[in-house]
Amino acid sequence: MKKIHVFGDRIAAQKKGLRQLSDDIWNHPELSYHEHYAVGRATDFLKKAGFEPVTPYCGLDTAFRAESGEGGPVFAIFAEYDALPEVGHGCGHNLICAAALGAFCAVAAELKEEKRPGRVVLLGSPAEESGGGKVKMISAGCLEGIDAAMMVHPSYRATPDTGSSSITRFDVIFHGKSAHAAGAPELGINALSAVNLLFAGVNAYREHIPEDARMHGIITCGGEAPNVTPSKASCRFFLRSTSEEWIKKIEKRFRDIVRGAELMTGATAEIIPFNIPYMSRKPNAALNRVYLEDISALGLKPVIPVHGGRGSSDFGNVSHAVPGIHPYFPVTDHEIPGHSEAFRIASGTDFAFDSAMIAAAAMADAAFTYITDPAFKAEVDGAFKA
Ligand SMILES: [Zn+2]
Numbered sequence: 315m316k317k318i319h320v321f322g323d324r325i326a327a328q329k330k331g332l333r334q335l336s337d338d339i340w341n342h343p344e345l346s347y348h349e350h351y352a353v354g355r356a357t358d359f360l361k362k363a364g365f366e367p368v369t370p371y372c373g374l375d376t377a378f379r380a381e382s383g384e385g386g387p388v389f390a391i392f393a394e395y396d397a398l399p400e401v402g403h404g405c406g407h408n409l410i411c412a413a414a415l416g417a418f419c420a421v422a423a424e425l426k427e428e429k430r431p432g433r434v435v436l437l438g439s440p441a442e443e444s445g446g447g448k449v450k451m452i453s454a455g456c457l458e459g460i461d462a463a464m465m466v467h468p469s470y471r472a473t474p475d476t477g478s479s480s481i482t483r484f485d486v487i488f489h490g491k492s493a494h495a496a497g498a499p500e501l502g503i504n505a506l507s508a509v510n511l512l513f514a515g516v517n518a519y520r521e522h523i524p525e526d527a528r529m530h531g532i533i534t535c536g537g538e539a540p541n542v543t544p545s546k547a548s549c550r551f552f553l554r555s556t557s558e559e560w561i562k563k564i565e566k567r568f569r570d571i572v573r574g575a576e577l578m579t580g581a582t583a584e585i586i587p588f589n590i591p592y593m594s595r596k597p598n599a600a601l602n603r604v605y606l607e608d609i610s611a612l613g614l615k616p617v618i619p620v621h622g623g624r625g626s627s628d629f630g631n632v633s634h635a636v637p638g639i640h641p642y643f644p645v646t647d648h649e650i651p652g653h654s655e656a657f658r659i660a661s662g663t664d665f666a667f668d669s670a671m672i673a674a675a676a677m678a679d680a681a682f683t684y685i686t687d688p689a690f691k692a693e694v695d696g697a698f699k700a
């Protein structure tokens with residue numbers, strides 16, 4: 315018999331504490347690697363529920379880990395809790411944290427009550443928005459001994475995990491030579507011209523990249539005054555593709571275009587990686603199926619998007635290491651942009667919290683089924699290997 319209603323009830327029983335946790339984090343937005351308040355609240359919640367969370371974890375002050383059960387299989391649930399500059403919880407990570415803790419406690423209780431072998435692990439991962447907390451945690455060994463993993467993320471609609479783009483990010487600084495822009499321009503080298511030519515080169519290349527690729531940049535320094543030839547100019551580019559093969563090609567061409575801008579202007583360039591690259595997300599079809607069945611059974615109405623996700627997340631790296639999904643639940647009943655004030659407001663509503671708890675119940679069921687049903691585990695593992 316499917317247990318989704320059992321997990322729905324288990325999570326409903328913790329609703330008051332989880333809502334308080336979600337609201338407290340929403341009211342105290344903290345940027346990447348500074349999520350001390352959120353980690354304090356989350357680990358207090360876990361201690362009150364009888365667990366022994368470990369923090370700092372993986373060498374990160376604002377990462378944590380908790381575990382329950384004995385033996386295997388082992389299923390990990392990821393929590394996030396970092397916020398954005400300007401728009402606070404405009405990505406709704408307060409809801410991710412509450413859903414993760416709710417699902418973890420529910421699976422732990424069910425494993426214990428049924429005396430089933432297997433473990434559920436909760437991994438508190440900082441700095442998703444910038445800083446690649448999960449990438450650092452994976453390097454430090456957080457997935458050792460983990461068989462599969464999952465998290466849920468807010469959106470304006472309920473969807474399965476449809477994948478995401480890999481992303482690599484660069485600051486490019488051009489160095490030229492200042493001169494009087496009118497009196498002695500022949501003595502100068504214009505670094506801003508090199509930035510402009512880089513944008514022109516990227517825009518020309520755009521015609522020849524796959525539909526799913528993205529290249530977007532901003533000028534971070536364009537000189538100081540029109541009458542001074544800029545000796546320094548800089549820009550920041552994000553390059554994305556759902557293909558690990560294409561992202562390498564795009565990065566190589568991007569570096570060639572920078573070199574071209576150097577040759578055309580006489581400026582010299584420094585290319586400095588900005589943040590850690592994230593891999594594309596490879597969703598697991600079997601886990602997606604359970605998520606969609608379960609959220610539907612609890613009243614959400616999932617849609618299947620016409621094309622895959624184009625954003626990026628450090629869960630991408632998780633999905634290359636173990637089978638996993640990062641599906642979505644709605645914070646509104648109409649379309650709003652992510653990373654916006656509207657999304658921040660929506661992430662504090664009853665509507666958003668209630669759908670986060672449905673997603674949490676589905677995540678608990680997926681985890682419990684993976685741990686306790688060898689046929690389902692074989693299907694998930696088989697899809698990952700394929
Ligand atoms: Zn975000």
Ligand SMILES: [Zn+2]
Pocket residue numbers: 405406407442467
């Ligand atoms: Zn997010």
